[in-house]
Every structure is written in C-alpha cells, then in structure tokens.
Amino acid sequence: MILKNIYIYPVKSLAGIELSAAKMEVHGLEFDRRWILIDDRGKFVTQRNDAKLTQIKTAIRDGFLILETRGQMALQIPLEQKNTIVEKVKIWGDLSQGIDEGVDAAKWFKSALGIDCKLFKMAPDAIRKSSIPFRKEPKKVSFADSQPILITNETSLEELNSRLDSPVPMSRFRTNFVVKAPLAFEEDNWKFFTIGDTKFKVKKACGRCNVINIDQITGEISKQKEPFETLSTYRFFNKNVNFGMRCKLAGEDSKMIRIGEEVRSE
Numbered sequence: 001m002i003l004k005n006i007y008i009y010p011v012k013s014l015a016g017i018e019l020s021a022a023k024m025e026v027h028g029l030e031f032d033r034r035w036i037l038i039d040d041r042g043k044f045v046t047q048r049n050d051a052k053l054t055q056i057k058t059a060i061r062d063g064f065l066i067l068e069t070r071g072q073m074a075l076q077i078p079l080e081q082k083n084t085i086v087e088k089v090k091i092w093g094d095l096s097q098g099i100d101e102g103v104d105a106a107k108w109f110k111s112a113l114g115i116d117c118k119l120f121k122m123a124p125d126a127i128r129k130s131s132i133p134f135r136k137e138p139k140k141v142s143f144a145d146s147q148p149i150l151i152t153n154e155t156s157l158e159e160l161n162s163r164l165d166s167p168v169p170m171s172r173f174r175t176n177f178v179v180k181a182p183l184a185f186e187e188d189n190w191k192f193f194t195i196g197d198t199k200f201k202v203k204k205a206c207g208r209c210n211v212i213n214i215d216q217i218t219g220e221i222s223k224q225k226e227p228f229e230t231l232s233t234y235r236f237f238n239k240n241v242n243f244g245m246r247c248k249l250a251g252e253d254s255k256m257i258r259i260g261e262e263v264r265s266e
Contacts, residue, residue, distance in 0.1 A: 001179045001180060001181055001182075001262070001263040001264070001265070002179070002180075002259075002260055002261065002262055002263060003177060003178075003179060003195050003257070003258070003259050003260065003261050003262075003263050004154065004178045004179060004180055004259060005018060005170070005175075005177070005178035005259060006018065006019045006020070006021070006022050006029070006176065006177060006178075006257060006258075006259055007019070007174075007175060007176055007178075008022060008029050008030075008031055008032035008033075008176070009032060009033055009058070009174060010031050010032070010033070010034060010035055010058045010060060010065055011033075011035040011036065011037065011056075011058055011065075011067070011119070012033045012035065012036045012037070012044065012046070012143045012144075013037070013045065013046045013047045013053045014053050014054075014056045014057075014058050014067070015054060015055070015056060015057045015058055015216065016058070016171075016174065016216075017058060017059065017060070020258065020259055021256055021257065021258040021259070022256070022257050023254060023255070023256055023257075024198055024249060024254060024255050024256070024257050025249075025254045026140045026148070026249055026252055026254070027122070027126070027140050027141055027142045027148055028141065028142040028144060028148035028149060028176075029148075029149070029176055029257070031060050031065075032142055032144070032148075032176065033142040033143045033144045034121060034122045034142055034143065035065065035101070035119055035120065035121050035122070035143070036089060036091070036098065036119075036120050036122075036143040037109060037117045037118070037119055037120075038089060038098075038117060038118050038120055039115055039116065039117045040115075040116040040117065042090060043090070044089075044090070044091055044143075045113070045115070045117055046211075047211045047214055048209055048210060048211055050113065050115075051214050051219045051220075051221055052112075052113055052219060053113070054214060054215075054216050054217075054218075054219040055069055055070065055219050056068070056069045056112060057069065060079070063078060063079050063080070064076040064077060064078055064079060065077040065079060067108070069112050072108065072111060072112060075104070075105060075108045077101055077105060077119070081099055081101075081121060083099050083100060083101075083102065084099065085099065085100070086098070086099060086123045087099070087100060087120070089120055089143070091128070091143055091145070092145065092146075094128045094129065095128070095129050096122065096123075096126050096127070096128045096129075096143065097122070097123040097126040097127070098120030098121060098122055098123055098126070098143075099120060099121050099122075099123055100118055100119075100120055101118070101119040101120065101121055102119075105118070105119040106118050106119065122142060122143060126140075127139070127140060128140070128141050139248075141248070145246075146203075146204075146246055147203050147204075147246035147247055147248050148247070148248050148249065149176050149177065149200060149246070149247040149248065149249075150173075150174070150175045150176050150177070150206055150244050150245070150246055150247070151175065151176065151177040151178075151179065151187065151193070151200075151244060151245050151247055152170060152173050152175040152177070152178055152179075152187075152243065152244040152245075153178075153179055153180065153181045153184070153185070153186070153187050153244075154170065154178055154179065154180040154181075155180055155181050155182070155183060155184045155186075156181075156184045156185045156187070156243065156244075157170055157173075158184070159184035159185070160227055160230065160231060160243070163230050164226060164227055164230055165226075166226070168212075168226070168227050169216075171216040171217070172211075172212045172213075172214070172215075172216060172227065173206075173208075173212060173243055173244055174211070174216070175244055177195070177257075179263050181265070185235075186265075187202075187244070187245050187265070188205060188242075188245070190202045190245065190265045190266065191266055192250060192265070192266040193247075193263060193264065193265045193266065194263070194264045194266075195257050195261050195262075195263050196255075196257065196258070196261040196262065197255070198249070198253075198255045198257060199249075199250040199251065200247045200248065200249060200250055201247060201248050201249075201250040202245050202246075202247050203245075203246050203247060203248060204238075204245070204246050205237070205238065205240070205242035205243075205244070205245055205246070206242060206243060206244040206245060206246050207238070207239075207240025207241065207242055208228060208231065208240070208241050208242065208243050209228075210225070210228060212227055212228055212231070212243070213225050213226060213227070213228050228241060231243060
C-alpha cells in the first residue's frame with residue numbers, strides 16, 4: 001500500500017486542506033484541529049448542528065491561519081500568539097486547554113455564522129483529561145474527537161459506494177490519511193501500521209454521525225440521510241456506525257509524513 005492523501009483541518013469542523021507532506025507530532029499532524037470554536041454556552045461549534053461551517057475555508061500561509069468565506073474580508077490570525085492566558089475548553093466529556101484568539105476573531109465568526117462564539121487555539125502541551133471518573137489516564141491529542149489521527153481505506157469507500165445510488169467522495173469522512181488497501185474494511189483488523197518509518201497504533205473504529213451526510217464542498221445536507229443510512233445497515237458494531245480507524249503515534253518522535261510513502265499494516 002502507499003499513502004495516497006494527507007488532509008488537515010486547522011479549525012475543528014471547518015473546511016480542510018490537502019497536503020503533499022505534513023509533520024507528525026504527538027498531538028496529531030501539525031496544525032490539524034489546533035483551533036476550535038466555543039459558543040456562549042461553553043459548547044464547541046460543529047457541523048453536526050450547522051452545515052455552514054463547511055463554507056469557511058482555511059489556509060496556513062506566511063505565518064498566519066487564514067479564514068475565508070463568501071461576502072467577508074479574509075481573517076488572518078498570527079500563528080504566534082500574544083495572549084498567554086490559558087482557559088479550559090470542553091470537548092465531549094474531556095477537558096483541554098485553549099487560548100482565546102480575541103475579539104476580532106469573535107466578531108468575524110459572528111458575521112459568518114450568526115452566533116456568538118470565540119475561537120480558541122490549543123495551548124502548548126495541552127493535555128486532555130476526561131470528566132468521567134473511571135476513564136484512563138490523560139492523553140495528548142488535539143481538538144479531534146478522541147484520537148490524534150483518522151485513517152481511511154479507499155477500497156472500503158468503493159465498497160460503500162457500490163451500495164449507494166449516488167456515490168460520495170472521501171471528503172465526507174474528514175480523514176487525515178487515505179490508503180488503498182487490497183480488501184475493503186481490512187483496516188478493522190489492524191493493530192499497528194507504519195508510514196515510511198513512522199509507526200502508529202490503531203486504537204478503535206471511528207463511529208460516524210450525521211456529518212457524513214453533508215457535502216463538504218456545497219454544505220448541502222442529504223435529504224436521504226446518505227451515506228449514513230446505508231452504512232448503518234452493515235457497519236453497526238460497538239454501538240456505532242463505523243468507517244475508518246482512529247489512531248495515535250506509537251512513540252514520541254515528530255517526523256515528516258509524505259504522500260507516496262509505503263504503508264505497512266500489522
């Protein structure tokens with residue numbers, strides 16, 4: 001197998017960026033899900049509730065996070081922050097740490113989305129701690145849902161599309177790495193995989209939600225609730241409808257990952 005695609009999503013639930021190479025860090029790919037929108041109730045903003053998020057494009061360029069959407073001037077946020085005040089940020093049942101990107105960013109998103117919210121950047125060396133007492137030790141992960149990396153298999157998508165009246169692209173699944181394995185869903189059985197000389201541990205299957213029914217280019221929501229409805233007929237296990245695998249770096253080293261590198265599974 002070879003690595004076919006690399007994607008990052010600098011702001012959780014906003015549009016992503018396709019890359020030819022990316023630096024792998026213990027929290028995830030560099031700049032991947034390092035920012036998050038938090039509304040005035042303290043909840044993070046997501047496509048699950050607002051498909052307009054798909055229409056905010058992101059870029060990392062010349063030392064800035066750049067945000068663009070139709071009808072507004074682009075917002076440029078320096079990657080080097082002046083604010084150093086760390087605040088608690090809640091993601092599902094976890095608590096992490098973030099730094100407020102300021103009033104101008106909040107005003108920009110108020111205009112774009114019509115809601116009061118703030119943009120937070122993950123604090124350096126942030127640790128995710130679960131609010132659930134029996135959950136295991138804290139973990140190093142970005143503002144991703146649970147693990148630093150999501151990998152998907154193009155052959156699995158082809159199998160899913162063979163069941164659909166209208167095929168969907170891999171962008172629906174907001175993955176980091178795309179490979180084309182010999183068999184559909186063989187990734188269910190991987191314990192580890194290596195890209196080049198960088199090793200990853202597979203933690204669990206990725207449970208999907210209604211986000212996969214949203215066209216990531218147009219923001220249109222499928223009236224037929226596809227592909228979730230079809231996927232649920234044969235990929236329901238562990239109390240979730242699953243597609244893709246959530247993973248973490250097997251070790252602490254930061255390395256470059258490049259498309260075209262060999263992928264070996266264990």
